[in-house]
Amino acid sequence: MANINKNLLVKGARGNVGKQFVYRRHGNNTIIGSMPTVNPDAAPSEEQAEARELFSAANAYAQGAISSADLKKEYQRKAPPGKSAFNMAMRDFMKPPVVKKINTSEYNGTPGSKISIHAKDDFRVAEVKVGIYTADGTLLEEGNAILNPINRLLWTYTATVANASPAGSVIRAMATDLPGNTALLEILV
Numbered sequence: 457m458a459n460i461n462k463n464l465l466v467k468g469a470r471g472n473v474g475k476q477f478v479y480r481r482h483g484n485n486t487i488i489g490s491m492p493t494v495n496p497d498a499a500p501s502e503e504q505a506e507a508r509e510l511f512s513a514a515n516a517y518a519q520g521a522i523s524s525a526d527l528k529k530e531y532q533r534k535a536p537p538g539k540s541a542f543n544m545a546m547r548d549f550m551k552p553p554v555v556k557k558i559n560t561s562e563y564n565g566t567p568g569s570k571i572s573i574h575a576k577d578d579f580r581v582a583e584v585k586v587g588i589y590t591a592d593g594t595l596l597e598e599g600n601a602i603l604n605p606i607n608r609l610l611w612t613y614t615a616t617v618a619n620a621s622p623a624g625s626v627i628r629a630m631a632t633d634l635p636g637n638t639a640l641l642e643i644l645v
Contacts, residue, residue: 469486476490477491478490478492482538483538483539484538514546517546518549519542521541521548521634521635522542527545527634528541530580531544531545531579532544534579544579548579548633548635549635549637551577551637552633552637552639553575553576553632553633553637554575554576554577554631555573555574555575556575557573557641558571558572558573558627558629558641558642558643559574560627560643563615563627563645564622565615565618565619565621566615566619567615567616567617567618568614568615569614569615570612570613570614570615571601571612571615571627571629572610572612573586573601573612573629573631574609574611575609575631575639577631577633579634581603581631581632581633582632582634584600584601584611584631585598585599585601585632586628586629588615588617588619588625588628589625589626589627589628591621591623591625591626596617596619596625597615599616601613602614613629622645624644627642627643627645628641628642629641
């Protein structure tokens with residue numbers, strides 16, 4: 457494939473020429489490439505069918521996301537040059553968030569003790585839920601963590617229930633992004 461930037465003859469061109477090569481538009485660039493070959497009788501593989509389903513769902517999410525003027529502005533602000541809000545919404549759908557770390561150094565089992573969660577997403581983490589489980593696996597408490605107003609990758613959960621034996625407890629943090637993708641991390645205290 458070749459990029460064509462300053463050729464007035466093909467600037468803005470798209471489509472195929474003699475079924476030999478195609479012009480494509482990518483942002484403000486025109487790209488020339490060979491004509492793709494596709495066997496119309498071939499059945500898609502399982503991976504291709506899954507990819508098409510994911511792409512279809514991402515497309516539906518992106519169309520809905522850009523129909524909201526506020527969300528469209530947010531996606532457009534994050535878009536690099538040549539990308540649209542629609543592209544960013546598609547990307548956001550395709551990439552789930554990541555819970556990088558759970559810090560329990562300030563958690564001692566008493567109400568008011570803090571648990572810090574480092575969660576990130578390519579666009580924005582919408583919420584982080586934290587669950588505290590006793591050593592035998594019983595749910596002790598769960599709730600939403602609060603986003604740190606200064607460091608927007610950090611979330612803080614404040615314990616509300618006394619935990620008589622925090623050693624051996626399990627802390628689970630689940631991050632959710634705007635499209636609803638989730639990521640889970642659990643650690644042993």
